[in-house]
Amino acid sequence: MRTSNFLTPKWLFSVALLLLLAVTPILSDIFDQAFYLSIATRILILTIAAISLNFILGYGGMISLGHAAFIGIGAYCVGIPIYHDYSSGWLHIFLAITVSALFALITGAISLRTKGVHFIMITMAFAQMAFFLFLSMDEYGGDDGLTIWYDSEFFSGIDIDNPTTFYYICFVSLILVMYLYHRLVASRFGRVIRGAKSNEKRMQALGYSTYNYRLVAYVISGAVCGYAGALMGNYTNFISPDMMGWTRSGELIFMVVLGGTATAFGPVFGVLSFLVLEEMLPNVMDMIHDGAGFYWHLPFGLILLFVVLFVRGGISGFLDRLGKR
Amino acid sequence: MTILLEVRGLHKSFGGVIATKNVSLDVMEGEVHAIIGPNGAGKTTLISQLCGEQFPDAGKVRFNGRDITKASGPARAKMGIARSFQITTVFQDMTLLENVALAAQAHDGHSFHFWRNANSEPEINRQAMERLKEVGLEAKAMTLSREVSHGEHRQLEIAMALATEPKMLLLDEPMAGMGSEESQRMIEILQRFKGQKTMLLVEHDMDAVFALADRISVLVYGEIIATDTPDAIRDNEAVKRAYLGEEA
Ligand SMILES: Nc1ncnc2c1ncn2[C@@H]1O[C@H](COP(=O)(O)OP(=O)(O)O)[C@@H](O)[C@H]1O
Ligand SMILES: [Mg+2]
Numbered sequence: 001m002r003t004s005n006f007l008t009p010k011w012l013f014s015v016a017l018l019l020l021l022a023v024t025p026i027l028s029d030i031f032d033q034a035f036y037l038s039i040a041t042r043i044l045i046l047t048i049a050a051i052s053l054n055f056i057l058g059y060g061g062m063i064s065l066g067h068a069a070f071i072g073i074g075a076y077c078v079g080i081p082i083y084h085d086y087s088s089g090w091l092h093i094f095l096a097i098t099v100s101a102l103f104a105l106i107t108g109a110i111s112l113r114t115k116g117v118h119f120i121m122i123t124m125a126f127a128q129m130a131f132f133l134f135l136s137m138d139e140y141g142g143d144d145g146l147t148i149w150y151d152s153e154f155f156s157g158i159d160i161d162n163p164t165t166f167y168y169i170c171f172v173s174l175i176l177v178m179y180l181y182h183r184l185v186a187s188r189f190g191r192v193i194r195g196a197k198s199n200e201k202r203m204q205a206l207g208y209s210t211y212n213y214r215l216v217a218y219v220i221s222g223a224v225c226g227y228a229g230a231l232m233g234n235y236t237n238f239i240s241p242d243m244m245g246w247t248r249s250g251e252l253i254f255m256v257v258l259g260g261t262a263t264a265f266g267p268v269f270g271v272l273s274f275l276v277l278e279e280m281l282p283n284v285m286d287m288i289h290d291g292a293g294f295y296w297h298l299p300f301g302l303i304l305l306f307v308v309l310f311v312r313g314g315i316s317g318f319l320d321r322l323g324k325r
Numbered sequence: 326m327t328i329l330l331e332v333r334g335l336h337k338s339f340g341g342v343i344a345t346k347n348v349s350l351d352v353m354e355g356e357v358h359a360i361i362g363p364n365g366a367g368k369t370t371l372i373s374q375l376c377g378e379q380f381p382d383a384g385k386v387r388f389n390g391r392d393i394t395k396a397s398g399p400a401r402a403k404m405g406i407a408r409s410f411q412i413t414t415v416f417q418d419m420t421l422l423e424n425v426a427l428a429a430q431a432h433d434g435h436s437f438h439f440w441r442n443a444n445s446e447p448e449i450n451r452q453a454m455e456r457l458k459e460v461g462l463e464a465k466a467m468t469l470s471r472e473v474s475h476g477e478h479r480q481l482e483i484a485m486a487l488a489t490e491p492k493m494l495l496l497d498e499p500m501a502g503m504g505s506e507e508s509q510r511m512i513e514i515l516q517r518f519k520g521q522k523t524m525l526l527v528e529h530d531m532d533a534v535f536a537l538a539d540r541i542s543v544l545v546y547g548e549i550i551a552t553d554t555p556d557a558i559r560d561n562e563a564v565k566r567a568y569l570g571e572e573a
Binding site: 183184186187188189190191192194195198199201202204205206207208209210213216 | 376377378397398399402403407408410414415416417418419423426427428430431432436437438439440441442443444446485489
């Protein structure tokens with residue numbers, strides 16, 4: 001039976017986390033740690049990407065191993081226009097969303113004809129194609145990457161070069177994307193996507209052309225991920241094909257699974273814990289034994305494996321069970 | 326009476342196994358047409374070809390006057406062919422109401438609605454609730470599908486098939502795995518639709534078949550060896566030898 005969604009540990013924890021994220025610039029100011037703000041910004045941007053992946057992977061059962069390509073495409077949609085001195089942020093966002101959506105439409109139309117491992121491999125292959133395409137574009141730095149000398153420009157008076165301003169743009173974007181997907185999951189469309197994951201045969205017997213619905217979900221996911229890429233371009237000010245490598249796509253999947261697939265807050269938990277661990281682990285290990293931090297990937301991998309293998313439903317599932325006790 | 330479903334010379338084999346052998350069959354509008362036959366006779370394979378889940382190697386299928394031999398499963402569903410599955414095929418993580426609502430939603434135009442909360446659409450929920458009532462599941466509307474019994478899953482299968490408002494139901498062993506009491510309830514449920522909905526009923530349970538069917542076709546090794554009224558089938562020597570003899 002359904003129970004109330006409120007006042008469970010997970011809900012309280014999620015709200016506390018969002019509040020913490022909302023005041024991070026103030027905290028980082030008080031403690032004079034600009035570094036925290038920078039990490040938090042990265043968390044926000046990657047969470048947007050993880051949410052877009054979670055919808056097709058978690059709710060839709062489409063395991064895309066190529067989502068980093070959309071982040072890269074979005075970032076280059078900032079970098080290339082700025083290289084040519086087109087500074088309008090609206091143009092960048094428009095390009096990031098439409099080019100990503102188009103890439104998703106073309107690659108999705110082909111890869112969604114396959115299932116399971118084949119789908120994983122084909123999405124990865126398409127992402128590698130994008131990777132090599134940007135690698136070969138010497139004009140835009142090739143494998144040396146491209147430095148973005150200034151940020152996108154929106155209204156006069158709003159300077160997204162200011163870390164706090166940029167942080168809040170990312171924060172508001174994240175809240176909007178979370179709300180968008182909240183609506184999407186509960187809508188008729190979302191119900192069809194969930195149904196197609198659960199039981200494709202039945203969906204077709206009911207009259208749903210599941211392929212069409214999946215393709216639209218894939219395109220929406222690509223577009224949102226491309227938007228995250230546009231933010232990422234402004235965040236790093238330096239972009240390179242490495243952003244699109246398949247290991248990046250793999251990390252994104254890890255974040256989603258770590259946080260708990262097919263949940264509203266899973267991507268937030270997943271990205272946050274992934275990045276915080278990544279930052280802290282080397283330092284903590286160095287404190288225990290000087291120089292040990294160099295090997296941080298080993299315990300990092302073990303921790304991730306442990307959660308994925310033994311914590312059913314990831315962090316979100318863990319918090320759910322905490323609430324049931 | 327008009328013919329709703331017309332099957333001519335249907336043939337399908339898997340490697341060496343001939344699952345459907347030159348099957349021809351007419352189902353009249355409003356008729357309950359039962360298909361009986363031993364395990365492995367090709368009943369499920371036949372249903373799959375009628376609903377577009379599998380395609381025949383040869384032969385033709387016409388529905389409502391149209392040749393649908395090459396039509397996809399979803400296209401046939403939209404024309405009014407609904408099926409239930411021998412092995413329960415429901416959405417385990419959804420409530421019973423949402424299961425049926427998803428079926429009702431399929432009948433209500435496309436589902437590219439991205440914003441409105443589907444769970445709070447009164448018209449779809451009303452339709453879904455009605456279908457649940459028809460199969461006696463209204464009290465469990467808000468229960469998750471994975472939490473109800475096998476018999477209730479079978480009833481849910483029927484409610485989902487009904488919710489697309491089909492012209493014809495293809496029911497693949499609706500009583501599969503049920504106890505006699507549950508079977509009896511299922512017979513009563515189906516009896517209520519007799520005469521209103523055209524049904525192709527694949528069933529092992531002879532009580533159910535004789536209680537419901539207007540006509541019966543007997544399928545043995547992929548081939549229809551007889552099609553007749555229940556009484557005539559009961560007395561048919563070939564059928565007795567091939568099938569009823571070993572059951573009775
Ligand atoms: N996908 C398949 N591949 C190979 N053989 C199949 C397949 N589906 C069914 N068969 C074979 O076709 C025959 C008919 O199966 P089926 O239609 O399931 O029979 P029934 O529903 O009457 O028990 C069986 O011999 C079965 O093994
Ligand atoms: Mg069967």
